Structures are given as structure tokens and as C-alpha cells.
Amino acid sequence: MSKPKPARRRSRRTAASSNSYELYELSVQNTEAECDFIDQVWRQRRRRLAHHVREDFCGSAATSIEWVKRRRKNTAIAVDIDTSVLDWARSKLAERLTADEQQRLSLRKGDVRQVRTPPVDCVLAMNFSYYLFKTRQELRHYFRRAHRALVDDGLFVIDAYGGSDAFREMEEKRRVAGFTYIWDQHSYNPITGDALNYIHYRFPDGSEIRKAFTYDWRLWTLPELQELLREAGFAKVTTYWEGTDKKTGQGNDEFTPTVEGDADAGWIAYLVADK
Ligand SMILES: C[S@@+](CC[C@H](N)C(=O)[O-])C[C@H]1O[C@@H](n2cnc3c(N)ncnc32)[C@H](O)[C@@H]1O
Structure with a gap:
């Protein structure tokens, strides 16, 4: 499951010469589209832009990196439980970010169910990472922690897949x-x-x-996720469903709030939960 990126010219990559974290960034992530979506949602729902985000399950912190590059006031706290991926992310910072941008990014080793961070505008949990919580109790607990991490008008943004x-x-x-x-x-x-x-x-x-x-x-469904977000204390949960490209019949990368989706065989959606 992924958000496709355009193919580039042939390379001489081999398994031995490749780093899995880099391959993941190239093949799975589209951090520009994710940050565009965050901006879209904040403009529509709050009539302002977010500045401070926390990226849960950050992996190589690629979304946080895109976020701090985007605007000079932006800050990001990137949280992951795995030291090896955080070390790799840290080793790349000097080539990816200016000194000022690095100052506005904090890489934190921690469990998203326990970590304590200063209040942020937006908590992100992307690429379905929270699907690893397999019971309603565990997932609701994590959602509560995300709720607690937000400022009063904060938004929690997660993605989901199904079909x-x-x-x-x-x-x-x-x-x-x-x-x-x-x-x-x-x-x-x-x-x-x-x-x-x-x-x-x-x-x-x-x-x-x-x-x-x-x-x-665990393959969670959208009704279960909406219910659990509400149970965790979020005032409102909105589903953003992807539009269809008329020519190809495929998703068009444009997500709009709706209460009616179609029975697509493979969909990706965003859920936005208002504190
Ligand atoms: C699928 S990757 C997500 C990478 C990236 N954020 C993305 O959007 O594609 C999942 C990451 O979650 C981390 N992770 C798993 N359990 C965690 C937990 N309880 N707290 C923090 N990070 C966790 C893993 O170490 C891994 O780097």
C-alpha cells in the first residue's frame, strides 16, 4: 500500500548497495502531498496554518523534514521507538536541512503511547502505522495520548486503507x-x-x-476508527475521501470531506479528528 511516486531513470542499485530506509522513502512516502494535505485541512477547518507538529511513528522523519523546510515558523517533533532508524535519520540531517531547519526539528526516541511533548497544533500518524495496535483498548489509549498532546484547537490527522x-x-x-x-x-x-x-x-x-x-x-475499518476517536475524546471526526480521475478511473490525490464513499477495491483515506 503506498502513495506512488514517479519513476526515475534506470540506476545501478543492488540489494548490497541499498539502504532500506532510503528505499522506503523513495517507494512509499510522498511527504510533500502529506504536508499539502495538512495545510489544506488547516485552512479549511481553522482558517490558519499549523506551525507545530508531532510526527508519530516517524521512521526516518521524512514528513517532519518536509514540514520544517516548508515555512520558517514550522517546528516538528518526530517520535519513533526504534533507535536504528532515528540514528539513520540523524546521520542525514546535515545534508537534508540547513542549520536553522535542524534547530526546528527534534528527533525523539520514545513510545507514542507514553511520550510527553509540549502541546502541538497537529499530531500525525501516517502510513497506517497505528494499525499495529490490535485491540480497541490499545488503540483508544493511543488516540487519548494524541488528544492530550494537542493545543485546544488542535487536529489529529491519520490515514487509513481498505476496500x-x-x-x-x-x-x-x-x-x-x-x-x-x-x-x-x-x-x-x-x-x-x-x-x-x-x-x-x-x-x-x-x-x-x-x-x-x-x-x-489489525485491519481497522473506518467506522471503528471514527468510533474510537470519539471515545478517546475528540469532539468531531471527519473522513476525507479521495476523488477519481475521470480518464484513468484511479484516485486523483484530491481528498475532500464526505460521509459517503464508494465500494472501491483499494482505497486510502484520511481521518481528521478535532480536539
Ligand atoms: C510504517 S513506519 C512509518 C514511517 C513513516 N512515518 C511513514 O509515514 O511512512 C512505522 C514506524 O513506527 C515505529 N513504531 C512502532 N511502534 C512504535 C511505538 N509504539 N512508538 C513509536 N514508534 C513506533 C517503527 O519503529 C517504525 O519506524
């Missing part, structure tokens, strides 16, 4: 920047809702990085 294909065991392949990204929906258990997914990478020389990333998730 009939989400429940199938299948692989989706896509060429990206000289390598192939493989999204492997490996197993799904309809009794528990558990979904085990992997990302693999394949290179032009035939080498592979198998199971570069593993996601042991």
Missing part, C-alpha cells in the same frame, strides 16, 4: 527509481482481523531484500 483487496492475500509490484517495490499482503485472518504484510525490494541485477519491513497489523 475488498485489503482483505486478500496478494502482491502488488511497482517500479520505482531503478528498483521494484513489492507490497506483500501475506496473510489475513478474518477471525481476528490480523493482517501480516511485508515490503520486499528487487533490483535490476536480480538481487532482493526480502522482508525489508514487516507489518503485523
